[in-house]
Structures are given as C-alpha cells and as structure tokens.
Amino acid sequence: MGRYLLRRALSSSIVLATSLILVFLSIRILPGDPVLARLGAATKVTPEALEALREEAGLDRPLLAQLFSWLSDALRGDLGVSYISQFPVTQLIGERLPVTFELTFFIIVLSCIFALILAPLSILKPGGILDRFIGTMTSIGLSIPGFVVGIIFILIFSLTLQWLPSLGFVPIKENIGQNLQLMIMPSITGALTATPYLVRYLRASMLEIKQSSFIRTAEGKGLSDSRIMFRHILPNSLVPTLTMLGLIVGYTLSGVIIIEYMFGLPGIGSLAIEGAFKRDYAIIQGVSLVIISLFILTTLCFDILCGLVDPRLRVAKDRQNEI
Amino acid sequence: MRFKKRFSISGFIVLAIVGITLSAPLLSPYDPYGIDVGEPFLGPSWTHLMGTDDLGRDLFSRILYGGRITVLIAIAATIVALVIGTLWGMVAGVQRGWVDEILMRTADATMAIPQILFALVCVSAVGSSVISLPIIVGLLLSPTTARMARTAVVVELASDYVVAARATGLKKSRLIMTEVLPNIAPQLLVQLSINAAAAVMMEASLSFIGLGIQPPDASWGTLMLQGYGNLWNTNWYVFFPALVVTVTILAFNSYGERIRVSLDSRKSST
Numbered sequence: 387m388g389r390y391l392l393r394r395a396l397s398s399s400i401v402l403a404t405s406l407i408l409v410f411l412s413i414r415i416l417p418g419d420p421v422l423a424r425l426g427a428a429t430k431v432t433p434e435a436l437e438a439l440r441e442e443a444g445l446d447r448p449l450l451a452q453l454f455s456w457l458s459d460a461l462r463g464d465l466g467v468s469y470i471s472q473f474p475v476t477q478l479i480g481e482r483l484p485v486t487f488e489l490t491f492f493i494i495v496l497s498c499i500f501a502l503i504l505a506p507l508s509i510l511k512p513g514g515i516l517d518r519f520i521g522t523m524t525s526i527g528l529s530i531p532g533f534v535v536g537i538i539f540i541l542i543f544s545l546t547l548q549w550l551p552s553l554g555f556v557p558i559k560e561n562i563g564q565n566l567q568l569m570i571m572p573s574i575t576g577a578l579t580a581t582p583y584l585v586r587y588l589r590a591s592m593l594e595i596k597q598s599s600f601i602r603t604a605e606g607k608g609l610s611d612s613r614i615m616f617r618h619i620l621p622n623s624l625v626p627t628l629t630m631l632g633l634i635v636g637y638t639l640s641g642v643i644i645i646e647y648m649f650g651l652p653g654i655g656s657l658a659i660e661g662a663f664k665r666d667y668a669i670i671q672g673v674s675l676v677i678i679s680l681f682i683l684t685t686l687c688f689d690i691l692c693g694l695v696d697p698r699l700r701v702a703k704d705r706q707n708e709i
Numbered sequence: 710m711r712f713k714k715r716f717s718i719s720g721f722i723v724l725a726i727v728g729i730t731l732s733a734p735l736l737s738p739y740d741p742y743g744i745d746v747g748e749p750f751l752g753p754s755w756t757h758l759m760g761t762d763d764l765g766r767d768l769f770s771r772i773l774y775g776g777r778i779t780v781l782i783a784i785a786a787t788i789v790a791l792v793i794g795t796l797w798g799m800v801a802g803v804q805r806g807w808v809d810e811i812l813m814r815t816a817d818a819t820m821a822i823p824q825i826l827f828a829l830v831c832v833s834a835v836g837s838s839v840i841s842l843p844i845i846v847g848l849l850l851s852p853t854t855a856r857m858a859r860t861a862v863v864v865e866l867a868s869d870y871v872v873a874a875r876a877t878g879l880k881k882s883r884l885i886m887t888e889v890l891p892n893i894a895p896q897l898l899v900q901l902s903i904n905a906a907a908a909v910m911m912e913a914s915l916s917f918i919g920l921g922i923q924p925p926d927a928s929w930g931t932l933m934l935q936g937y938g939n940l941w942n943t944n945w946y947v948f949f950p951a952l953v954v955t956v957t958i959l960a961f962n963s964y965g966e967r968i969r970v971s972l973d974s975r976k977s978s979t
Binding site: 400401402404405408409526533534541545641659662663665667673681 | 814815817818819821822823825826827829830831832833834906910913914917918919920933937940941944947948951954955958959962963966
C-alpha cells in the first residue's frame with residue numbers, strides 16, 4: 387500500500403507540475419502583452435514607461451526565472467498581485483473559494499442522489515422501456531451544455547412561475563434561507579450535467595455485478611429483489627464508481643465556471659472569466675493553479691480511497707499505467 | 710438490408726446541419742445584418758420563422774449564418790485536433806520508450822487542465838477570432854485524440870499482419886502509412902465525431918460568456934448570449950439557438966457512439 391501511495395502521489399505531482407508549467411508557458415509564449423493589456427485604452431505611453439512597467443511586473447526577466455519565482459512564491463501561498471486592481475491574488479481567490487466549494491458540494495450531493503435513484507431503476511429490467519428512457523435522457527444530458535439547462539430553468543422557475551430568483555448571491559452566514567434559495571437553480575443545473583456520467587458508470591457497474599455468480603446464489607436462496615439490489619448489487623458497484631465520482635468532483639470544480647457566471651455567483655469561476663476579460667494574467671494564472679491543484683488532489687484522494695477499499699484496483703491502476 | 714444497416718438518423722442529421730449551415734447564403738430568407746427597428750422581438754410566424762431579435766433582424770437567417778461560423782470553427786478545430794493528435798499519438802506509439810513517456814505524460818498534464826479554463830487562458834492571451842478559435846479549440850482537443858491514436862497504434866503494431874509485413878521487409882514508415890493508419894481510421898472517425906461535438910460545445914461556451922465570436926458577427930453561442938440578455942423581452946430569441954446547439958452536439962455524439970458500437974460488434978464477431 388505504501389508503494390502504491392508513493393507512486394500515485396509522485397505521478398500526480400509530475401502531472402501537476404507539468405500542467406502548471408503548460409499554463410504559465412501558454413500565457414507567456416502566446417502573442418499578447420500583459421503590460422499593454424493592463425494599460426487598456428491608455429494612449430501616449432512612452433517605450434520607457436512600458437519598459438518600467440514590464441520591469442515592475444518582472445516580465446523583463448528570463449522565462450525560466452519567471453517560472454521558478456512564480457512557482458516558489460505559489461508554494462508559499464503568494465500568487466502575486468492583480469495586474470489591474472493591484473489586490474493580492476491569494477486574497478481575491480480566498481474570498482471567492484467558499485462560494486465555489488458550496489456550489490460544488492451541492493452539485494455533487496444532488497448528482498449522487500439522482501444517480502442512486504436512476505441507475506438502480508434502469509437495471510431493474512435491462513433493455514426495458516424504463517432503461518431505454520433513462521438511457522435516452524442520459525445521452526441528451528451528456529449533449530446539453532450546462533448553460534442551456536440553466537436557461538431552461540430560468541425560463542421556467544424565474545420567468546414563468548416566478549418561484550426563484552435568477553441572479554445573485556447571499557453568503558450563508560448572512561442569511562441561510564436566501565443563500566439556499568439562490569443556490570437551488572445553479573446546483574440543479576450543475577447536477578443535471580454531472581448526473582449522466584455517474585448514471586452511465588453506475589449502471590454499467592451494477593449490470594456487471596448483477597450478472598455475477600454470487601447474485602445468482604442470492605436469487606437461488608430466495609432473497610427478495612429489493613434486498614439483492616440494495617444489500618448486494620448497489621454496495622458492490624459503488625467502489626468502482628468512486629473513481630468516476632473523483633473525476634466528476636474535479637470536473638465540477640472547473641465546470642462551475644460558466645454556471646457561476648450565468649447565475650451571478652461570485653466564485654473563482656467568475657473570477658477567472660473577469661480575469662480573462664481584463665487580460666489579467668496574474669488572476670488567470672492563480673485561478674488555474676488553484677483549480678488544477680484541486681482537480682488533481684481530488685482525483686488522487688479518490689484513487690487512494692478506492693485502493694484502500696478494494697486492493698484489486700491498485701493492481702489494475704498500476705497495470706493501466708504500464709499499458 | 711444493407712441500406713438499413715448503413716442508414717443512421719444521427720448521421721443524416723449531422724449531414725443536414727453541415728449542409729444547411731454551409732449553404733446559408735442560399736437558404737437565408739433575409740439579410741442576417743438587416744436591421745428593422747420597427748419589428749423587434751417578434752415571435753415565430755410565417756414571415757419570420759424563428760421571430761426577430763432586439764434590432765428586428767430575422768433570427769432564422771442569423772441562426773443559419775451563425776451556424777456557418779460555428780460549424781466551420783468545429784470542422785477546422787476537429788481537423789487541427791485530428792492532425793496534431795494523430796501525429797502525437799502515432800509518434801508515441803511507434804517510438805515507445807522515453808519518447809512515449811514524455812509525450813503521454815504531457816498529454817496527461819494537458820488533460821488535467823480543465824478545457825474551459827485552458828481555453829480562457831489561451832483566449833485571454835491571443836484574443837478570439839475565426840482564425841484563433843479553431844486553433845485553440847483544436848489544440849485543446851488534441852491530447853484526447855493523441856491518447857486514443859497511441860492506444861490504437863500500439864494494438865495494431867502487436868497484430869499478426871504487422872509482424873508478417875515486417876518479415877517481408879516492409880519499411881516501418883511505409884508500414885505505418887499504408888497498413889496501420891488505414892486500420893485505425895475507423896477509430897479516428899469515432900474520435901472525429903466526438904471532437905466535433907466537443908468543439909461545438911466549447912465554441913458555444915466561449916461565445917456565451919462573451920469571449921468567443923464578437924458582434925456584429927454571430928455564432929450560435931453569441932446568439933445565445935444575446936438571447937440570454939433579452940430573456941425578459943422574449944423567450945424565443947434564446948430558445949432556437951439553444952435548441953440547434955443541443956441537437957448538433959447530440960447528433961455528433963450519437964453518430965460517434967454508433968460507429969463505436971458497430972466497430973465493437975465487428976470486433977466481437979471476428
């Protein structure tokens with residue numbers, strides 16, 4: 387187990403470091419000057435002033451030196467200052483991270499509930515009407531962009547029925563009722579885009595378990611269908627689904643970018659979009675670092691958890707990496 | 710029977726969408742930029758099939774022209790992803806060893822960066838245009854294509870026919886081009902279809918947040934953004950672009966899935 391943990395941690399660190407270097411280099415190598423972006427529409431800027439601004443931002447130094455100082459500062463929790471507002475990026479992200487975490491939490495809880503209802507229903511009679519209906523809905527769910535689902539919800543619940551507000555955010559500490567009310571639509575929107583992946587995976591996993599010999603034994607013993615489903619099939623199919631859940635948590639952390647933006651939630655997703663609009667590279671780099679780290683850390687934690695629960699998966703993962 | 714096997718609704722819809730959008734100038738009933746201030750936010754009617762927008766422009770014509778931009782971006786991005794991804798995966802699969810290790814770890818690292826986030830990074834650096842968007846989207850889709858191509862090449866290289874071809878003295882480069890590449894083509898076609906769906910989704914997402922195609926040009930994502938901004942004035946404006954985007958992504962995904970299933974059944978029957 388120790389070797390497995392070490393290997394997984396090492397490969398995740400390599401992937402993390404490479405992705406961060408890729409993001410850093412993409413910003414630096416691609417055409418587009420951050421200093422010019424900071425100046426915006428300002429005219430009559432002398433070349434000397436431009437050079438001074440570049441020096442101030444450390445952009446005159448060699449690329450490798452910039453990369454190392456960014457990474458070493460990031461390790462100490464310093465992500466630099468915003469090129470536009472001059473606020474520390476760590477502070478900006480810290481203020482917005484709780485919103486993203488809250489939304490991600492609701493999305494994951496809801497999608498797990500939906501998947502735990504839909505997957506058992508679809509394998510009651512594989513190939514039956516209900517199974518095919520859920521299959522079709524899953525395929526449609528995989529193809530609808532999250533913001534289209536959000537638009538449909540706003541049309542129904544805000545415009546037509548006028549039950550829920552479509553925009554805004556109230557911190558949970560200030561008013562829990564209003565906070566939850568404003569979180570309902572973004573959470574369900576996110577959950578409906580994450581659920582199809584979970585349902586597909588859980589259904590496949592449950593179907594495989596359903597065909598195994600120990601289930602035939604349980605049927606032979608005369609156990610009721612519900613007992614077989616909830617006592618034997620479901621618990622055994624949850625372990626492989628954990629890996630998928632880890633990926634979904636990771637993807638949700640980034641998938642909330644557009645949901646936050648369209649529902650006016652002040653999370654790190656909308657911070658990234660604001661940064662992209664203003665070409666504030668410090669913010670984009672900082673948000674990328676946080677999201678990528680969270681993504682890799684989450685998948686790593688879920689992988690380790692799966693390895694702990696089911697030792698066969700450790701061997702399978704190692705073999706997969708060898709291929 | 711043969712026709713039945715080859716006919717697929719999703720394939721037909723894909724062809725129809727590509728055909729209709731690319732021939733927008735021939736099918737469009739109105740000038741997509743033609744402003745008629747007297748007729749804003751009209752609902753669907755025989756005169757304006759999908760209604761009009763805030764400036765009285767015919768929405769059906771704008772969706773046809775917008776579709777042309779979206780579909781062209783998706784096609785170009787898919788080609789970029791196919792060329793780069795196939796080369797990337799083939800080099801890794803043929804060379805193996807440290808080259809394979811470096812190339813595949815780079816693909817893993819790229820795939821660990823959420824696509825929409827990486828797209829934001831690239832768009833903020835180079836800006837968005839009909840030239841930059843396909844390149845950005847294509848580059849973002851190439852690692853998944855590379856992974857798939859590499860796996861397919863490794864499997865093919867271990868096949869008996871490759872061993873036999875090598876034994877006859879066929880050069881490796883020639884073997885790859887004349888034997889391996891045609892054999893992995895169906896799998897590339899599956900990836901092509903999935904990539905096209907992902908490209909439409911990404912273009913629509915970027916344009917929806919205002920970082921994609923800029924007005925007065927319009928893609929389906931831009932139209933959705935404008936429709937979303939006018940949601941309190943009319944529901945139709947956002948409904949039609951949202952519908953065509955969803956149908957297009959669904960058709961590409963279903964077509965890819967269909968080819969994959971037929972490939973799997975062909976494999977299992979042999």
